Amino acid sequence: MREKATTLYIGPQHPGITGNMMVKVQVEGDTIVKARTEVGYLHRAFEKLQESRNWLQSFTLLCRFCVPEPDPVEESYARAVELLEGREVPERAKYIRVLMLELARMASYMLWYGGQNGSLGLYTMGQWSVGDRNYILDLFEELTGGRVYHMYIWPGGVRRDLPDGFADKVLRTMDYLEKRLKDYDDLMFENTIFQKRTQGVGIISKEKAVEWGVVGPVLRGCGIKSDIRIDDPYEVYDKLDFIVPTQEGGDIWARALVRRQEIRQSIRIIRQVIEKMPSGEFYNRIPNPHKWTLPKGDAYARTEATRGEVGMYIVSDGSTHPRRTHFRGAAYVHGITLLEDLLIGENVADISAIMNSLGTCPPEIER
Amino acid sequence: MSFFDLNGTLKPLTALKQFGKKPHTISYPKESKEAADRYRGLHFNDLDECIGCGNCSTICQNAAIDMIHIEGHDGKKGDSGLRPRVDNGRCCWCALCVEVCPTGSLSLTKDYLYVSEDPDSFLWTPGKDNPEGKEQISFFSTEETSLNVLDRVPMPELEGKERVKSFAEVVLGYNEAEARAEASRCISCGLCTEVCPEHMHIPEYINAIAAGNDADAVRIIYDNNPLPEMCGKVCTRRCEDVCAIASRGEALAIRWLKRYATETAVTADITREIVNPEIREANGKTVGIIGAGPSGLTAAYYLALRGYDVTIYESSAKAGGATMYGIPKYRLPIESLDKQIDYIKSIGVKINFNTKVGKDISFKEIYNKFDAVFMGVGFPDAWSLGVDGEDAKGSMQAFRYLYMINSGDKVDIGDKVIVVGGGNVAIDAARVSRRFGADVTILYRRRVEDMPADWEEIEGAEDEGVHIIPQGIPIKVHKDENGHVKSVEYLKAEMVPDPKGGRPKPVAIEGSNTIIEATAVMAAIGQMGDYSFLEKEFEDKIKIERGRFIVNEKQQTGDPKVFAGGDAVNRTADAISAIADGFRACKAIDEMLSA
Amino acid sequence: MKELKESIIKRIKANFADAVERNDFKDNRLDFSVKKETIPAILFYLKDEMGFVHLSDVNCVDWLEDGELEVVFIVWSPADKIKVFVRTRLDRDNAVMDNLDMIWRQMNTYERELREMFGVQFTGLEAPEEFILEDWQGPPPFRRDFDSAAYAEKTFWHRPGREDAQDVRESIADRDGEEIPDFAKKYSR
Secondary structure, eight states: OOOOEEEEEEOSSOTTSSSSOEEEEEEETTEEEEEEEEOOSSOOOHHHHHHTSOTTTTHHHHGGGOSSOOHHHHHHHHHHHHHHHTOOOOHHHHHHHHHHHHHHHHHHHHHHHHHHHHTTTOHHHHHHHHHHHHHHHHHHHHHHSOSSOOOOEETTEESSOOOTTHHHHHHHHHHHHHHHHHHHIIIIITOHHHHHHHTTSSOOOHHHHHHTTOOHHHHHTTTOOOOHHHHSOOTTGGGSOOOOOOOSSOSHHHHHHHHHHHHHHHHHHHHHHHHHOOOSOSBOOOOOGGGOOOOSEEEEEEEEETTEEEEEEEEEOSSSSOSEEEEEOHHHHIIIIIHHHHHTTSBGGGHHHHHHHHTOOHHHHHO | OOSOOHHHHHGGGGGGGGTTSOOSSOOTTTSOOOOOTTOOOSEEEOTTTOOOOOHHHHHOTTOOEEEEEOTTOOOBTTBOSEEEEEETTTOOOOOHHHHHOSSSOEEEESOOOOOOSOGGGGEEOTTTSOGGGGGGEEEOOOTTTOSSOOSOOOOOBOOHHHHTTSOOOSBOOOOHHHHHHHHTTOOOOOHHHHHSTTOOOHHHHHHHHHTTOHHHHHHHHHTTOSOHHHHHHHOOOGGGGGOGGGGTSOOOOHHHHHHHHHHTSOSHHHHHHHHOOOOOOOOSOEEEEEOOSHHHHHHHHHHHHTTOEEEEEOSSSSSOTHHHHTSOTTTSOHHHHHHHHHHHHHTTOEEETTOOBTTTBOHHHHHHHSSEEEEOOOOOEEOOOOOBTTTSBTEEEHHHHHHHHHHTOOOOOOSEEEEEOOSHHHHHHHHHHHHTTOEEEEEOSSOGGGOOSOHHHHHHHHHTTOEEEOSEEEEEEEEOTTSBEEEEEEEEEEEEOOTTSSOOEEEEOTTOOEEEEOSEEEEOSOEEOOOTTSOHHHHHHSOEETTEEOOOTTSBOSSTTEEEOSTTTOSSOSHHHHHHHHHHHHHHHHHHHTO | OHHHHHHHHHHHHHHOTTOEEEOOOSSSEEEEEOOGGGHHHHHHIIIIITOOOEEEEEEEEEEGGGTEEEEEEEEEETTTTEEEEEEEEEEGGGOEEEOOTTTSTTHHHHHHHHHHHHOOEEETOOSOSOSSOSSOOSSOTTSTTSOHHHHHHHHSOOOSSOTTOOOHHHHHHHHHTOOOOHHHHTTOO
């Protein structure tokens, strides 16, 4: 007997959803037969707002595109502006930027540890990883003056140089976190519940991954080696030694394993950055921001974030304000078409786990 | 995988080992976390250091900062009297306001906790509402991180050695790219307009230059200054003293930018075309003006624009007054001045040259002929040193010397010139003498840093090889057997602090007599007026006190029909003040005659 | 890199006569402008024949003065490590082009957004009418002629308590009796 289809509204306020959005699902029993994402709860028209702000003012909006990991957005905007203007960035600033990006990557993954496990009812993990993430936020606070929104990477370099003794503090934090990652493994990856809930769930095939524009750890979880840091290197990633982990399978488990390895690669990169960072200038001063014009043209800069490719497309008509800016978020391609398709046939209890594994970030979809 | 996985069940239980470990959290509310040294918390503003330029308010992309009046800060020159108030309900602590603050008075503090049920209480005037913030400053700007462009685009100049060979203009002027770069440093606060006697629309014309619209800049400049190219070259530019950027860097080159803009209008005709002034229909009223100096020309130009029939009487052969005869041509070339005067004439101002009032025409005649009279007569005479031997041949007034050189006359100065004084006239006379091949020494009572002359002029003189003897008080001019200057004797002086807090006074040291050889001595210690052209009946009505006409705020003298301006009225005695006088008088005359 | 770029240009121009290239970028970027009718074919060709399998970005720029909307596609070739911008201009008053979500499935989302925010219609697009906006009656809000500040002023209100704010420039001018001429005011800050 065919079961009666029921419509469920998951969100927009729901602890399992990774932000304010809604997934409207039709279920038969507890199997999803149709899913439709509804967004619009976080639309702030940042791109339009940027058009009425000058090239510098625009930059303070950027961190709000994605809360867990704002730095790649700042970096891609800064780099797009530098590309368009032909502005040189001091070598030291590039290293500091990489340090920021990798710290942000770790912080974001640690939040993901919490979210992914929380979505499966494993709450201890979240308490640990979010607690430990605070040590990274402490580093951010010391370096940038802000814990979550850093507004630190700006066109021309970074806003402030490293404070005294900062490098040692970073290394000590890395040592601590590296030790903690073993505890995480015991609690999470070795945990039968986690394994059973994630293996074989939310599978994306290789072909589908390409067809549907999958990026980042999700794509690498499908066995495809793709990472902008290697493919289209920016800042100083081409001078650093690290690997891009991939996993076969395309399920939540594979994606989790990719992230598990990447956080270790980040530690490795950070240690190299601290070791190789040259002294010198950290900022190539921009002109008076009120009268700073960029040459006519456009530029697109993309950055590998924890959710995949984020990028900033900017268009200048030669004036002091952007003609148009457009932010390309990874969640934009994951959170709507892909999610809607992926949910079909899955268990209703796995919605939140799948969303978390895709790195869905509603503020990034709507901007 | 079997249903029951022993390892996978036991491993997570290792989490139990965390029991008994010290927690990482701190126990709020007992302890609140000490913020980092760079924390971006609530604002603090040093109210005395702040100049109220409002750059913080302009950069704030959340419109969180208002500029408001607060008690005890009423504003003065170089301070708008406004102070920022932050709406902490809107602020996002990006600290761009800190980065653009030219004085560095605004900063963020470590204080990050503020809780209130009253949403209105989130409006804070930093510094006033949180004076304790001074002790908690964490995120501040330095010269290194400031978003103000602190360094001025250098002005190309002739080399010192090249300069003394001729009267070619020393300052070469910005090219377009340099002007745009310099103009784009401006933060458009407008503090400069307040100290400009004429209140020129400085931020507007600088922004027009920055935006690449020189024609608009010229139009804005001519709105209230008919001799802007002269000002662009030789203005005393008090505007630059209060430039917000100068709090930590070099002031905007406001004067050079004006010069750049006006020089894009190469001829009088082009100036006319660009400015394209609206000239009102003739209203049948007439105004007579005595003296074609900056104040007279200004009054004439704007009165002519308003439809008046204006006639100027000028005793010399050329217009420009002190800017023509007092300023050496390497600073203000004759062609430049002529261009501006041609333009003024082109809109209908009539100038009678070589007509000295009191000799060629009486004041009374002018008074009776016109509906209103403006006197911009300047200071044609100079103070003498008042020392023995000053009557020697070769002893002269620097001001007179400059007048003769600028008139094209030859003056015998020999090869050793001593100039006494520290103002612009002294420097000008010294640099002119250098151009005639003389060794020049400036003798000044006080220290070099006390010299009232423009610092750029002093530097220029030094570059050209002028020797400066500071703290020297001349006491005697020695003559040779022909009655010609032979040497100058002076006493060295020591600077004695003024007990009242004024500037230190030079006091001669007894017995420190020094003699330097000289072929010419020039006194440059000040000028004075000559009002002998006024008939007795007018002299009584038009009051003169301490060598200057007494006027009201409309430049009106004791006789309501007679107005006056320029050096013979104001104490600042510079061209821009004269222009301001002329402009004010124009408005007052217009008001009086159209009533 | 230079040769690679030139060979790509050659191939594209051989297949798409209307393609106008730009090759003055220092980095690994190429740029082609085409007619809107060519867009599906050139994107298919880039993806299937030339290895530009990854769609980085799609967006729209409103050139109000020209009366045109410019749609820009950015594709990436993981093999050649080159990004290609493909752009086309649409009439602002008749901004219609073909649906492209059969090339990349995520294009569906981009098209929904461009339809809603810029009023670009994609013939054959199957998607719910609304995307981000709800019950929006006004013009496409991301077009340049939609003044979002004016809309906000009209729709919302200011919290009272900040009326005493002053303009620095005006307050100084008032104090001095400086009369800033109207034509100069656009240069005030």
